[in-house]
Amino acid sequence: MRLLQSAAAALVLSLVAVTGGMAADYQIQTLNQNDDGEFMVFEPSFLKIEPGDSVTFVPTDAFHNSATIDGMVPEGAEPFAGAIDEEFTITFDVPGVYGIKCDPHFMMGMVAMIVVGDPVNLEEARAVDVPEGAQERIDALFAQVEAQ
Numbered sequence: 001m002r003l004l005q006s007a008a009a010a011l012v013l014s015l016v017a018v019t020g021g022m023a024a025d026y027q028i029q030t031l032n033q034n035d036d037g038e039f040m041v042f043e044p045s046f047l048k049i050e051p052g053d054s055v056t057f058v059p060t061d062a063f064h065n066s067a068t069i070d071g072m073v074p075e076g077a078e079p080f081a082g083a084i085d086e087e088f089t090i091t092f093d094v095p096g097v098y099g100i101k102c103d104p105h106f107m108m109g110m111v112a113m114i115v116v117g118d119p120v121n122l123e124e125a126r127a128v129d130v131p132e133g134a135q136e137r138i139d140a141l142f143a144q145v146e147a148q
Contacts, residue, residue, distance in 0.1 A: 023052040023091075028112060030057065030064035030102060040105040042066070042112035045137070046144045049092060051117050056089040057082055064102045069111070071128035072099025074121040096121040097145060099128065099138070107131040113141035115148065122146075 029043045047055065057066035066088075067081035074096025081103070082088045092098070095117030102110035111134050119125075122145060130138050 029060040032061040040110040045112045069099035072125040092116040097125040109134045109137045
């Protein structure tokens with residue numbers, strides 16, 4: 001009986017270890033210029049992740065931050081805004097489309113998009129007005145969502 005209890009306990013612990021280790025960690029860098037010559041970019045600018053995954057925003061170049069775009073956060077998710085030049089990590093638990101911007105460079109098109117699980121708020125996110133300088137890049141990101 002004691003052997004059976006020990007085996008059951010070992011099985012439970014191994015299941016917890018396996019399921020707890022399934023979440024992935026990603027990094028997004030903030031850059032003045034990427035290798036393709038684009039200015040004021042997030043690298044990568046598009047991520048498709050699963051609920052429970054984390055993203056670390058890394059201020060590779062100075063004077064950038066990472067914040068959600070008003071209206072481009074699924075219902076039930078908390079908007080966030082990192083400080084300028086601050087590295088921070090956030091875990092995404094609520095499925096949907098998250099529009100990301102650099103506050104100082106939003107008008108220059110410094111945007112990114114993270115899709116967590118299913119893009120349940122795609123139409124609501126598409127309806128959000130963005131500065132003219134960001135429109136082309138945000139449209140390209142929405143095209144990537146739709147291609148998934």
